[in-house]
Amino acid sequence: MRRSKKVSKEALRNARAQAVVFLKSPDFFNRLLAALDKDGFVGEERAKLAIYIVATSRFFNRPLNVILKGPSSVGKNFAASHVLRLIPPKDVKEISSTSERAWSYAEEDFCHKIIYLQERNQAAGAIHPSRLFISEGKLIHTVSERSGRGFSAAEHVAYGPVAFISTTTKNQIQVDDESRHVSLYSNAGTEQTKRILNRYASNKTQLGKAELRAWRQVQRLVRDRADTPVSLPSWFQRVAQNTYANDVKVRRYFPAFIEACKVVALLRSFQRLKSAPSLIEIDFADFAITTQIFEGVFTESLHRGSEQAVETRQTVELLSKDRDGAPVDAKALAKHLSISKDQAYRLLRRASATGAIRKVNPSAKTNRKLFLPVLPPRFIPDPQIIFDSCPEIESPVKFVDPLTGEEIIFRRRKSVSD
Numbered sequence: 001m002r003r004s005k006k007v008s009k010e011a012l013r014n015a016r017a018q019a020v021v022f023l024k025s026p027d028f029f030n031r032l033l034a035a036l037d038k039d040g041f042v043g044e045e046r047a048k049l050a051i052y053i054v055a056t057s058r059f060f061n062r063p064l065n066v067i068l069k070g071p072s073s074v075g076k077n078f079a080a081s082h083v084l085r086l087i088p089p090k091d092v093k094e095i096s097s098t099s100e101r102a103w104s105y106a107e108e109d110f111c112h113k114i115i116y117l118q119e120r121n122q123a124a125g126a127i128h129p130s131r132l133f134i135s136e137g138k139l140i141h142t143v144s145e146r147s148g149r150g151f152s153a154a155e156h157v158a159y160g161p162v163a164f165i166s167t168t169t170k171n172q173i174q175v176d177d178e179s180r181h182v183s184l185y186s187n188a189g190t191e192q193t194k195r196i197l198n199r200y201a202s203n204k205t206q207l208g209k210a211e212l213r214a215w216r217q218v219q220r221l222v223r224d225r226a227d228t229p230v231s232l233p234s235w236f237q238r239v240a241q242n243t244y245a246n247d248v249k250v251r252r253y254f255p256a257f258i259e260a261c262k263v264v265a266l267l268r269s270f271q272r273l274k275s276a277p278s279l280i281e282i283d284f285a286d287f288a289i290t291t292q293i294f295e296g297v298f299t300e301s302l303h304r305g306s307e308q309a310v311e312t313r314q315t316v317e318l319l320s321k322d323r324d325g326a327p328v329d330a331k332a333l334a335k336h337l338s339i340s341k342d343q344a345y346r347l348l349r350r351a352s353a354t355g356a357i358r359k360v361n362p363s364a365k366t367n368r369k370l371f372l373p374v375l376p377p378r379f380i381p382d383p384q385i386i387f388d389s390c391p392e393i394e395s396p397v398k399f400v401d402p403l404t405g406e407e408i409i410f411r412r413r414k415s416v417s418d
Helices: 009-024 028-038 045-059 076-084 101-105 129-136 190-201 209-225 236-241 250-272 284-303 307-322 330-337 341-353 383-389
Strands: 066-069 092-095 113-117 138-147 150-159 162-168 182-185 357-359 371-373 397-400 407-410
Touching: 009 028, 009 209, 009 250, 028 045, 028 209, 028 250, 045 066, 045 076, 045 113, 045 162, 045 182, 045 209, 045 250, 045 284, 066 076, 076 113, 076 162, 182 284, 209 250, 236 383, 250 284, 284 383, 284 397, 284 407, 307 330, 307 341, 307 357, 307 371, 330 341, 341 357, 341 371, 383 407
Parallel strands: 066 162, 066 182, 092 113, 113 162
Antiparallel strands: 138 150, 357 371, 397 407
């Protein structure tokens, strides 16, 4: 077995110094994206940041959990494993298969760790104990064991909390697991495939050992500050009042969004504060950045229907854009997909039944049935609406867009009053 070389104290000091530079940079998230791009994970910027924030949430008492979904060969495990390369290896427990009882004997091995479960399916073994880990923060297993006076009951406890990251080819998993996780749908589009092919055809290399060490030191610095309480500002009540509430799953998703805000606030506290604080309060920029990363993620988790309906909606949206917003009929869909008109009608009917598209002309025997895509309602309200309605937030607010690297400035569009 090949032993890893011991890292010198000077190398560790340099890595820690570079980690401080990363954390104090206003463009921290953009640097993170650039590092992952250099390491071979191209495109899917929102997914990169979401996975990283989920992984970092393991330091809290209510970590986030995410399932990466998509067809075989789309790169779900590639995405997860590349982000997890930036996490200290001892903090990641990778599981390919397991028995139900094995979870219960972990004791403190899983506490504040990431459990990375590849391919949720029957071959992976028992996964439902993860529900108790998420809900209760621990697993208790009582067994009968032989002792000097016969048999007695023995209790084995596995302690959390843990952040779960898993992958599946299924569009939907069991409802009890679905509601405990947010879903990230891998980009199976042509443009993303071209990015991947171009990356393979280039001479780019992975992150060097020094760079990888620095990013892992980022996590250690964050861990040292993770015990600091993170509080919500009073104006967050306005966020709650305007959050989508027509689905019972939001009772789990909204607390998960708040945890994501806390992670972002913890990461950005290194930019705002010179020394370790006694309290971190989520500011408007933290909220806006978290919304930019997670709004689409939570909206898809709430409203995404069958894979076929989603693909039909996307095709209708594309054809409508090509027609300057005009509605689409079965003939246009059939031509674009190279299928029969009857097949196109079936796709449109099914997508309409799930609410992915809507018919825009009245029913009649002779007229064409015309359809437009339906955009699902937002989960978290538009940050500009919150900003306009909360005079206690000082104006303007400036920060760097986590996805594009551009400066974002929020100014009130109207006068507000209490």
